């Protein structure tokens with residue numbers, strides 16, 4: 001097994017709906033009497049050919065229609081956590097697209113309750129983690145406001161808020177008041193930016209949402225002033241190599257800007273985004289970049305340290321995980 005697959009790490013960019021493997025999708029479709037336009041695992045996998053972010057989102061939202069009950073969300077997250085633990089993930093900060101479920105009539109409390117049930121169970125695997133509620137930037141802001149009205153009554157169920165879905169043409173600024181409210185409740189703030197959109201989207205997330213981490217951010221390199229700002233303020237970027245290749249944000253893994261981002265002094269972490277759709281979980285993304293770019297053990301350990309210190313885990317938990325990474329680096 002590649003060493004990277006055993007590296008203790010934190011997953012900071014993971015959409016739980018993007019961990020829905022075809023086998024589970026078809027099982028839940030049967031259990032809930034939901035029709036999917038795919039009769040078999042093979043047919044579903046064959047649909048995983050994307051040309052851009054939107055072509056992926058179309059399938060992603062279609063498949064998640066099978067998720068209906070609290071037990072469905074628990075089973076989905078439990079499957080993810082088991083698989084991630086096997087690849088070295090020790091702490092997972094999990095995005096969920098609440099609006100995509102409430103819009104279909106699934107109660108918010110069932111979504112959060114099911115995900116929390118699974119996280120409670122993950123303690124047995126020695127894993128920690130939490131939930132980040134993402135607003136859909138391509139839906140009317142009123143929908144985000146409606147889901148937030150419910151979420152804000154139970155802020156302790158969340159680590160923070162995020163922003164995802166189709167980026168280009170969907171500015172972050174209309175969501176600024178929701179972020180301000182979330183921050184006032186003590187929640188963290190992250191946002192997707194600079195995936196398909198240019199550096200101006202990253203600036204907007206930083207200035208208007210006061211995002212503490214940027215999800216993707218790969219196009220930041222196009223703006224030297226932004227690179228200086230990100231480096232100076234040590235703002236973490238949650239990079240997802242397989243996602244960028246599969247959604248054609250970059251032409252190939254060989255041309256991925258990860259080495260240039262590291263060379264520019266950016267605080268990069270490696271993550272999986274939607275692993276069921278993009279061909280690999282966190283450890284596999286790490287293994288692939290290690291092989292592609294010839295990263296040695298200490299460079300990999302540095303990426304893992306970045307993921308831990310960029311996480312919202314309490315200091316004590318971070319110290320524990322940094323100790324595990326030191327031991328891994330020493331070959332223990």
Ligand SMILES: [Zn+2]
Nearest residue numbers: 164192215273
């Ligand atoms: Zn993402």
